Amino acid sequence: MSTENARGVLLLSHVGFSFMEDLAGTVTARGLKIYVLSSLPEPLHQGSRPGALADLADDVRVTAEHVLTPRNVEDYLDHLEAMGASVLCCLTVWEGYRHLMARANARLGVPDLDEKQILELRDKLTMRNRLADAGLSRGRASALTPETLAERQREGCRYFVKPVNGIASFGTFPLTPDTTWADLERITAEAHSDTVYASVFTTNPGPSDPADLGGHPHSDMAANDGANPDAGHEVDFGVKFLVEDYVPGREFSFEVIVVDHEPHVVAVHEKREVTEAAGTVLENAVVSPPTSLSQEEIAAGICWVASVLDILGLGWGCFHVEARHAPSGWDLIEVNPRVGGSLISPSVAALTGGPGLLDLWLDSLLTARQPAGFLKALKSLSFAMDGTTRSGNATFFRVFYADPGTIREVGLNDNLPLQPVVSQVLLKPGDVVESSSREVFLGQVLWRMDRADRDTALPELLPASERAIEIVYETERG
Template structure:
């Protein structure tokens, strides 16, 4: 490979928004280099070739999970080939610390590996922000003893993995929750080829068994103090899965899409999760609108100040973050801080909102200009929310995510009877796919609409219910 600028992309099992990322790199006249872990068996014949069509150089490792050695070795290979790697990027949260490691070697300003692992430790993060007065809740490691205590104290609590992804194993604690439930969810996590290594901040390659449904075609969503491994720890070489129990955070749910440049955060978008379903074993985020419909500019401004304080306490100087929060009359409180772009259609929603760059575009440009960020910072500021809670954009967006039920799919496709034409539509499963019961979301598809912000309040009441039928699906048998 000739000596020219390139971007290193880290792919998990052959996916992780590779088409979108490679397109963004190519559009900037740069070369694309992809390091991917081994795809699931069903994709091992097809996916490496698809990556080769996207990229200038591809390496697929023999294991399902990338390691620091894999990254270092591939960088050595590219350097020996005369390639100047300008930065590294991944949307898979389980590889975010590897991205940080690569950028440190390349001299690109980014969060460091230790910071990433601290952000992914939701137990310590919650209590750190509570100590700083930025969260009213606290968290504890979930053990049989703390489960019994919280279940009987008459208050609302929430259970989630200490380090997890895609809402797998996140649910409200009820009087019926048992330790056997946690054992079952932990066993599912350990046996899931795609997600297993995301449930620890010290990954061990997971077992070879794959999940029947394929989140690789769907949206990517990315050490704890005293936490006890659920379901009695390691099994068959797979990582332990640790859970926490925390005070329930009430209120409506939002996400802040933040790009931080040299210690200065910019809120590019605020999404309101206008439908959230707390199902057994997971939380499904069904639909989002941006800008929010239920917040005043003053409440949005208070949210921006709160997010800025959170990022300041956590010493976040660089990067793209998806900060999930809830708002109620008492103010703002944290769900979690994700050191990556939001999953689903968050990135294209930002493009539709700004009328220009997607969130992936902005993150890539942040990395490419990090050594001399002045011009990028000015551009970012022109796109972002102002301190008073207003946005310069004349646009509004709405998107809906669809989740599959257990069963065999007979027919699936996009409806042609919608009141507004989508700007993005994706159907991620196909006839013949078998969806098993699981404690994680199984994506079926997603659809994004854009409208003039001035017309949104007139359009949205009709679009919201109509959008529920945007993807039509028929199962061979009734979903179990």
């Protein structure tokens, strides 16, 4: 195998998924090979997903455990090197593997965040207080214990509960007078039994050498495979929660690409509908650019995001910065060191009329050693510091979540005032949805329109979009 013909990208997949089809298309569009390292899929998908990955990729390895470890990544890179592959960079959208991606890129000589930064960033308790100390957040957080739970409830103020190391909205909810420690124990039990999500809540990921990370206690659980470099380090499957001051205001996200400590806000999404349910927060409807912010408020948000990234020392990568805006200004929800979920990347593509966020993240890695040309293109797509954007497009997307029950019928509704540019139905008749503290995605639909027409189109599209995916459940048994 010639090195030139073997130039490719290493993709890390969690249980066989993690946007693999989207990532594969992004890689092949650049004429590059696809090398996939995946953890073992869930039992339901073990018969189909490895074969599907093999159809997508030029080389695939599926491990024997449900979670990838540092040794898995090192061994697979050794294998690719032995077969003559030229791995240009590593990429994953699964936040639980973001530190493994950084580890691989360090070995490959690709500028990226380092492992320690990412693991520290995933410690939401420390990060919240660090930003508060810097004057960039008005909220503070404390470890949640039975004692602090009772104290906060006696105070009667608004607080929010979330896992210290979490992902998506699993186990996040507003604190109420009715919240009990048993509720936290129930969510912890669900996390333990959830094959997909269990590892992201652990408080001991076991890097190959804990000293390399300054003794930091947060990462993904290690596989017990007998050859694990983490052997001898106890894996803690406990879920630790924090309680933080409730951040008021309307919710937004900034989609950011950072190259050599220079951040570029490619898009700003406004969450038009957010449902705070028991055990989770559902983000239902999202529009970009925001409809409720002035140019000056967007500019202030861009400046605030740059300050947050600077204080945290985040000089490379793709970030989904979730924030709230109130009359008092901007405040943080979370900094996610990855592309946003659901239809964030296709929304960016619809806004730019070209590259989506996955494209931009991959290109930032491929050009990281000589970024001048990429930076010029990135700047032309991004918001200016004064809050303006060159894009004449606007987007709106709705995410649908399934209720517990058995699905009888599900499908897209063609009778809509504007036809979508992306439609995805993720469940099918016969699927059984269990009650859980994490969201169960049913599907998602994205629309694009001229920005000049948006304020006219949205009032009709918003209510109509609620029927974009129609679902019927089996009658509940008595």
